Amino acid sequence: MSNVDLSEVVAKIPKSIRSSLATQLTDILLNAKGGDKLPSSLAKSFLYLWQKDRLEEDEGIDVLLKAATALDAEATLKQLRESGLSEVADLIQKLSKRG
């Protein structure tokens, strides 16, 4: 996924749902199979932002989306759609295909 494009996607996510979205994406990360497939840089960013209580900020949501998509794209897209973020899901799907 391109960083620039993903930042634009993240900016579209309303602040009001970020807390629950961050928790839901975290649960996908914590419960997905193949946790060892998560790139080390993403794992470290995820832990750093969690420690600093910044997972709900732009950078945090960005990392969560990348990480959750890397481990379980299907569940991530489903969660986004259930959270009323179909537009975001479509964009992530498109960006993922583009690589």
Added chain:
Amino acid sequence: MVKFGVEFVPKDVYWRTVYYAIQAEKGGFDNVWITDHFINRSVYVTLTLILNYTDRIKVGTGVTNPFLISPLATASNIASLNEIAPGRVVCGIGAGDLTTLEQAGVQVTKPLSAMREAVQMINALLKGEGLQNFEGTVFKVKSAKLAFKVRNPIPIYIGAQGAKMLKLAGEIGDGVLINASNPADIKEAVELVKEGASAAGRSIDKIDVAAYTAFSIHENEEKAFKAAVPVVAFIVAGAPEAVLEKHHINLEAAKKIKEALVKGDFPTAFSAVTREMADTFSLYGTPAQCIEKISQILKAGVTQFVVGSPIGSNVRKAIDLVIKEVIPHFR
């Protein structure tokens, strides 16, 4: 004020264990304990990362053992961890799980002597005294001293279950990790720790007495029970007959569980676990039920309650329940 600890088994990728440790620190837990088992991720790598991503919580091995890991190596590892976060590291050590050690081809002899000597060796190295011509009955060391200083005391906790080991913990431990989950067993264990302390002229008040439980919490009691079942199955399978009889556990049922586990037939093993077994060897339930059981345990003189594996079917949510509903009840 009672302390709360949490135990993690590093069987999953490191970042998940570290995530839960950060969560525990944020929620007011006092200690994180990481198990040491050669089939899992390294306890010291895991503890190093936890120290890097936390600021306050104390961390330690829960527990390492002197038969598989030389006490000299343990002293060096613990001292190195302490350099990362001075004052936040403790050392938990026990005689080890017999089944596991047998699998590894390790001969377990004189566990009480081994533990006494191991604690003596680790203390000598951590205090900078070193060892010269140490002649124990299990360990012998010609000469050993750390090449770096440890600038603060590092408490040593002894993992214990049997009567003699519990007394030894009272005699020489800075803390004891009582491997039990039900109030009656823990009460009995605390009395033995007190006996050991008293015989050595020590005050029990100087010892951190931790109940190291197999714990499972969920808003739905049935789900809490189900999450506890696999852990209980392994405990029942590994328990000596005397322990099973003491708790009125059906020996035939226990045998069935053990045979199924040996064959790898987990569904059969797990389906044979009864409520009676789970009540004996774990602490499970809704938050209200857990609070009630923990209250009984604390009355026995426990100073730290350790939420041990499995914690719950969803670890993050289970830790969250402990943070939001259990810990505030006791503070």
